Amino acid sequence: MRTTQQEEASPQELHGALDTQALEKIARRVRWLIISTVANSKAGHIGGPLSAADMLVALYFNEMSIDPSQPHAPDRDRFILSKGHCSIGLYSVLALRGYFPVEELATFDHGGSRLQGHPDMKLTPGVDASTGSLGQGLSAGLGMAIGAKKLDRDFHTWVMLGDGESEEGQVWEAVISAPRFGVDNLTAIFDVNGLQQYGWPAQERDRFDRSEPLGHVDLEAVLTGFGWNVLTVDGNDFGQILSAFDQVRAWHGTSGKPTAIVSRTSKGQGISFTQGVFKWHNGVATPEQLAQARHELLGNDPEGELQ
Known part of the structure; x- marks a missing residue:
C-alpha cells in the first residue's frame, strides 16, 4: 500500500513510499551526483543516466522490495540495467539508498574501484546482473522471472533498456519468448529518450537534434502484438510513474503476461545544457558548467556534494 511520507529520514533509512515532492528532491540530488561524479572521474556517460534518473529513484525509493543491508536476500x-553504460545513474541511486557510502562515488571508473564503467554483479552491492554489452539484459531478466515461477518465489524482476539498445535482435528474441512463459512477474522499462550516441540527422517529427531510434515505430502496438501488457508514461513525471507501478503490481501474479512500460523521457533531463543534445551522451562538464548544473539542480541546498 502506498502512503504519503515526507523525507524526514535520511535516504539510507527510507523503505517504501515517498510522496512526489520527496522523490523529486532525491532525483535532483541524483542528477547532481551523476554530472559531478563524471566530471571528477574525467569519463562517463551523462545523457542516459539523466533521462532514467526519475524511474530509478521511483523504483528504489518507492516500489521495489529490497533491503540494502541484505543485498543478496x-x-x-x-x-537489471540493461543499458549498462548508464551505470553512474544506478550507482548514485544505490549510494543514496544505502548500499554503499555516497563518498565512494569519487572512485567511479578508477582502477580497483567497485564502481566500474559498467555494472559488475561480483563487485557492487545491489547489482543483480553484469551488463554493458547491449541487448542482453532482458534475456537475463526473463531467466530470473522464469526461475521465480519455478521456485514459487514472489519477487518481481525489472529490466531497463535504452531505445537505441532496443535495435538489438536479442531484445526482440526475449520479447517474443517472454509471453509464452506467463511471466507476469517481469517488467521491461523502455527508456525512450529519443537519442543515441550517433544517429541519422533529425526529421521533422523527431524531438531532438538526431533521429530517434524508435521514434518512427509504434512501439506500444508492437509490444501489445507480441503479447505484453503495455503502459505508456512520461518517465520524468513521478505521478505517472507511480500510477504505472500500481498497475504493474495489480497484474503481478494475475495477468499471465509480462509488462512493458514505455517510458518517454528527455535525454539529459534536468540540466539545461544537456537536455535533448546528442553530444551529451557522454562528456565531462567544465567547472563553469558544473556550477550552472549545481545551481539548477540544488540551488542553495548544501546536500548532494560529491566531497
Whole structure:
C-alpha cells in the first residue's frame, strides 16, 4: 500500500513510499551526483543516466522490495540495467539508498574501484546482473522471472533498456519468448529518450537534434502484438510513474503476461545544457558548467556534494 511520507529520514533509512515532492528532491540530488561524479572521474556517460534518473529513484525509493543491508536476500526484487553504460545513474541511486557510502562515488571508473564503467554483479552491492554489452539484459531478466515461477518465489524482476539498445535482435528474441512463459512477474522499462550516441540527422517529427531510434515505430502496438501488457508514461513525471507501478503490481501474479512500460523521457533531463543534445551522451562538464548544473539542480541546498 502506498502512503504519503515526507523525507524526514535520511535516504539510507527510507523503505517504501515517498510522496512526489520527496522523490523529486532525491532525483535532483541524483542528477547532481551523476554530472559531478563524471566530471571528477574525467569519463562517463551523462545523457542516459539523466533521462532514467526519475524511474530509478521511483523504483528504489518507492516500489521495489529490497533491503540494502541484505543485498543478496533471496526474495528481493531484482533490477537489471540493461543499458549498462548508464551505470553512474544506478550507482548514485544505490549510494543514496544505502548500499554503499555516497563518498565512494569519487572512485567511479578508477582502477580497483567497485564502481566500474559498467555494472559488475561480483563487485557492487545491489547489482543483480553484469551488463554493458547491449541487448542482453532482458534475456537475463526473463531467466530470473522464469526461475521465480519455478521456485514459487514472489519477487518481481525489472529490466531497463535504452531505445537505441532496443535495435538489438536479442531484445526482440526475449520479447517474443517472454509471453509464452506467463511471466507476469517481469517488467521491461523502455527508456525512450529519443537519442543515441550517433544517429541519422533529425526529421521533422523527431524531438531532438538526431533521429530517434524508435521514434518512427509504434512501439506500444508492437509490444501489445507480441503479447505484453503495455503502459505508456512520461518517465520524468513521478505521478505517472507511480500510477504505472500500481498497475504493474495489480497484474503481478494475475495477468499471465509480462509488462512493458514505455517510458518517454528527455535525454539529459534536468540540466539545461544537456537536455535533448546528442553530444551529451557522454562528456565531462567544465567547472563553469558544473556550477550552472549545481545551481539548477540544488540551488542553495548544501546536500548532494560529491566531497
